[in-house]
Amino acid sequence: MSLNFFKAFFMFNFNGGLLEDNSSFLNEKNRGVQLGDAVYEELRVINGEIIYLEDHYLRLMSSMRILRMEIPMNFTMEFMETEILKIFSENDLKQAKRVKFTVFRNSQHNFFESDNSISYFIVSDTLNNHFFVLSEDNYEVELFKDFYKNSSMLSNLDTNNKILNVVGAIYARENDYQDCLLLNERKQVIEALNGNIFIIKENKIKTPPVTDGCTNGVLRKKLIELLSKLDGFDFLEDSISPFELQKADELFIVNTIDGIVPITKYRKKAFVNTVAKNLIGKLNAAARLSVSPRV
Structure with a gap:
C-alpha cells in the first residue's frame, strides 16, 4: 500500500x-x-x-x-x-x-x-474558502468588562492561557453577540475575542499599538503594511477609547484564518463595510505574493 x-x-x-x-x-x-x-x-x-x-x-x-x-x-x-x-x-x-x-x-x-x-x-x-472572503452576515459586538487584559509583552503572544477569551465567548453567546471587545487595565479597547480591531472615522484608520496589550498578529502586521500605502487615508497606531466606537464609520476585525470580519453593530450604532470591501482584494493579492511554487 x-x-x-x-x-x-x-x-x-x-x-x-x-x-x-x-x-x-x-x-x-x-x-x-x-x-x-x-x-x-x-x-x-x-x-x-x-x-x-x-x-x-x-x-x-x-x-x-x-x-x-x-x-x-x-x-x-x-x-x-x-x-x-x-x-x-x-x-x-x-x-x-x-x-x-x-x-x-x-x-x-x-x-x-x-x-x-x-x-x-x-x-x-x-476551511471553506481558499482565500479570504468578506462576510455579509450580521456581526454585533459588545464590550466585555468582567475582566481586563494587561498591557504587557506577554499579552502580545498567542499562548495556551486563553481563559479570558473563553469566558468572553460564553458571555457573547449568552447575550446573542457574535463577538466581544476586550479592554486593558486602563479601559482602552485593545482587540476582539476573534482578532485585532481596526476603527475608521472619515479618512482616518486606527488600530491599538501592541504596547496597549493587543495580540501582535501576523495579519495585523500585513494589513498595517497595506494601510500605510493606501491613498486617501491616514493610518495610525493609537489607543482607542470606548467612546470612539459609536462615533466610528466602520469597525472590522482581522485574523489569520478569516481575514477581515466587518462589525455590523455596536449598541445602537450600525456600521458600513466600504473600506473592508476595498481591502479584502488587496489582502488576498498580498497573500498570494507571500508564497512561491513548491519544487
Whole structure:
C-alpha cells in the first residue's frame, strides 16, 4: 500500500511522528495542560503553500525566546514547513487548511522543575474558502468588562492561557453577540475575542499599538503594511477609547484564518463595510505574493 493511503488516517504531527486522531500522546504532568506553558501559531495552507510562512516562523521564534524556551538547532523555517506539510495527503493539499502549530515546554508541571526543552504538535482542519472572503452576515459586538487584559509583552503572544477569551465567548453567546471587545487595565479597547480591531472615522484608520496589550498578529502586521500605502487615508497606531466606537464609520476585525470580519453593530450604532470591501482584494493579492511554487 502507498504511504498516501496510510496518511489519510493521520490527523496530527507530534514531534515529527504522525499519529491518528484521538491518539494519547500527553500525560498528566504536561506543562501546557497544567500551567498553560505553551505557545502557538495558527496558519493558512492553500494548495500546499503556507501563507506568510516566514512571518509566522519569526513570530513563533520570538514568542519562544520571550518565554525562555529552548529552541532546537534544527528548528528552522524549512523544518517548520516540512513538519506542517507532513500531515497532509496529496488530496489534502488541494484543499484550504487551517493549521495550529503548538510548542510546549517539557518536564514536570512544577514551576521550578523544567529543563526548558520543548515538544510540539501540529493539527489541522479544512476551511471553506481558499482565500479570504468578506462576510455579509450580521456581526454585533459588545464590550466585555468582567475582566481586563494587561498591557504587557506577554499579552502580545498567542499562548495556551486563553481563559479570558473563553469566558468572553460564553458571555457573547449568552447575550446573542457574535463577538466581544476586550479592554486593558486602563479601559482602552485593545482587540476582539476573534482578532485585532481596526476603527475608521472619515479618512482616518486606527488600530491599538501592541504596547496597549493587543495580540501582535501576523495579519495585523500585513494589513498595517497595506494601510500605510493606501491613498486617501491616514493610518495610525493609537489607543482607542470606548467612546470612539459609536462615533466610528466602520469597525472590522482581522485574523489569520478569516481575514477581515466587518462589525455590523455596536449598541445602537450600525456600521458600513466600504473600506473592508476595498481591502479584502488587496489582502488576498498580498497573500498570494507571500508564497512561491513548491519544487
